[in-house]
Amino acid sequence: MIDRNTSDHHIVEFDLTADEARRRTEVVAALGDTWDPLAVLEGEADAYRLLYSNLDAEQQATYDMLVSAGVLPASGQA
Template sequence: MNHDDSTGLAAFTFDLTADESRRRAEVVAGLGEHWDPVAALSGEDEAYALLYSGLDAEQQRTYDMLVAAGVLPGEGPGRAAPH
């Protein structure tokens, strides 16, 4: 810890690397050994496609505007088509 006499404050740093590694390990352990990330992503894509399917013309314009503005993700890798 360094002390800065001009401000009277002490510089303090804390490395969270070990904590973050432990947290991530606990998350993966909590998911269990039968968790399938490919199936989970596929399920998310299916849910996304259902969420934005069957839009009327006005809803579709709003959706397209939000995608163009970057508010919603558009079609692409890992993302199902909304139509």
């Protein structure tokens, strides 16, 4: 922490680099050795495809409108 006094103001700076590195290390450790990020991404893609499959005409039109507006990613880009 750096505290610089300038007249009536105090500028305080924190370097969180070490804390962020520690936090990331703890997250990866908590996930364990069996965590497979590729499998997780594939599972999310499968869930996305399932969520937007078998839509009726009105639902499909709404989905297409949301994709064209950029609210949802196009099919295959999830």
